[in-house]
Ligand code: SF4
């Protein structure tokens with residue numbers, strides 16, 4: 001269900017509600033740990049909906065350091081690719097710096113792979129305790145800045161699971177981001 | 178010691194502590210006189226008496242030391258004298274983790290036995306919350322919390338699996354009762370009752386949902402189950418994370434309001450009831466402006482108001498009742514379950530002590546998810562096992578899914594001759610349908626359900642193989658048996674069964690390895706598997722593997738009904 005939309009140069013930013021592992025999109029972001037293991041939560045959803053190939057591809061890559069991003073296929077999921085980022089975890093120092101670096105790396109992977117449509121969840125703002133206001137602000141800022149430059153991305157989606165996640169995204173996109 | 182030498186985790190914990198210092202917490206931190214009166218109240222002390230680390234005061238002292246060092250003047254004036262101390266390294270935090278998660282189920286029995294009003298369980302929960310917020314927690318707590326945050330329920334049940342399970346239950350009910358109205362309505366607006374459940378019911382024990390649906394049908398209730406925000410349990414209570422607790426509560430509240438329901442009913446679950454009814458509004462800082470009740474109250478009301486008729490002679494075996502710590506001590510739900518039990522059973526025997534003095538099932542505080550502490554947990558259950566055995570009951574009834582698992586484990590470990598049931602099971606059993614089911618219940622109808630299926634039974638215990646094989650064969654299936662993992666894999670390939678029941682603990686290749694081999698073999702990957710294990714702590718063998726989860730999971734002892742219900746469900750789903 002589309003709720004908020006905005007045009008930035010030739011690209012579009014859209015805020016939707018749903019489960020990021022189950023939406024119709026070309027590629028989406030998953031917040032992974034350094035050992036590149038999918039784990040539970042969205043990780044087990046990827047495993048259940050996509051099959052085992054995603055973890056196999058991750059195992060071949062081996063690791064994803066903090067602030068970095070790696071790309072795999074999405075198995076049998078609706079999406080074609082998953083860009084795995086290792087965002088800041090819990091209250092580790094320099095949350096904002098690590099977050100920016102992870103988002104930048106994710107956008108870079110997307111451009112390298114000619115991805116046209118990319119979906120971001122709020123990175124690490126649930127289980128990993130990253131501040132939700134901070135994360136949504138940094139995400140909206142970084143993506144907006146990126147889309148103002150040269151890009152192959154036609155559309156970036158922000159995907160909120162619930163009202164708690166939806167509201168700050170809505171506010172930041174509304175503020176111009 | 179400079180600030181640089183202290184782990185950032187410790188620094189963050191010290192920053193996070195002040196908002197947690199409510200009046201209740203501070204009172205509990207400053208007023209313990211270490212008299213030891215609470216020691217005998219704790220099931221860990223009772224069962225492991227020679228270890229001073231099991232005493233409630235030792236557990237609460239861990240936060241007390243930090244409080245004294247950082248917030249209490251006595252700690253500044255005479256730190257050594259009052260034992261003021263702040264943890265420093267990550268190893269210190271690991272030690273705190275093992276105490277907070279591995280030696281206390283937050284059952285609050287000691288709280289009721291302290292003359293000074295010290296609430297050790299609340300203090301311990303504050304410690305858990307500080308640790309989880311910096312990422313220090315048992316693996317199981319990590320896994321379950323992440324599922325709760327990201328999937329919206331603590332067992333990671335995906336939306337499609339939830340809906341399929343409800344549809345499957347609906348089909349069974351419509352068949353059995355011969356009435357389309359027996360189906361479970363999903364997301365129905367303006368219903369009188371919005372019914373929320375524990376994901377354990379969806380995943381491992383759908384019979385309790387079937388039973389509840391049957392009771393709602395018999396009562397002619399206008400009810401629904403929500404498609405999201407249906408998990409009334411809340412791991413935030415166990416992990417100490419109030420933000421997560423509040424968020425999960427909001428999922429329920431928002432969905433309930435979106436559906437414009439009249440009354441939220443919470444299925445039988447102690448911590449779910451406490452979290453939703455008592456703690457959620459505080460954690461989420463929202464007023465509780467809608468009605469909710471435990472399904473125990475709902476069922477009792479139906480009988481009293483004559484909405485359902487029950488025949489207690491359907492339940493004649495001796496039953497006893499176990500008070501869940503959260504339902505009873507924390508929420509005062511003492512008498513309603515007993516009143517209901519008296520109405521649907523003929524031979525009810527109290528266990529002693531009971532009500533607020535009852536002993537913990539050992540599965541509280543999220544203990545069932547922390548496999549690393551299982552040996553200690555089982556040891557701490559000695560007092561509970563003695564209490565259960567003394568009743569002479571064949572059935573222990575409880576209104577909590579954690580207690581079902583905790584008690585089930587103890588029954589197995591201490592070889593007690595009893596089984597665990599919930600009130601919903603006994604009420605459904607005693608139900609007298611005004612409009613009797615048109616489809617007769619006799620065997621041939623059931624037998625046909627497994628006809629044409631070939632089932633591979635894998636278990637190293639000959640008795641168990643015989644039991645499962647007989648049940649399946651009596652219901653029309655053909656059965657092949659394997660006594661170990663190697664044989665199981667060979668037969669799975671050569672015989673191409675429709676379903677495998679798999680034991681986990683076997684000599685040689687264990688069930689976990691067999692399961693992984695099945696999933697990783699392209700020829701077998703799609704073969705449905707139902708785990709049947711007597712050692713629930715071995716769940717790790719399965720869930721720690723990066724392979725899709727099994728289609729079914731049953732804890733031994735299994736009843737004929739359980740195994741058939743699960744087999745039919747899996748075979749339907751796998752088609
Ligand atoms: S918690 Fe209460 S009963 Fe236990 S040692 Fe302290 S003062 Fe005594």
Ligand code: SF4
Pocket residue numbers: 218219220221232233236280281282283284285286287288297298537
């Ligand atoms: S809360 Fe329960 S388990 Fe924890 S110390 Fe008190 S009596 Fe023991």
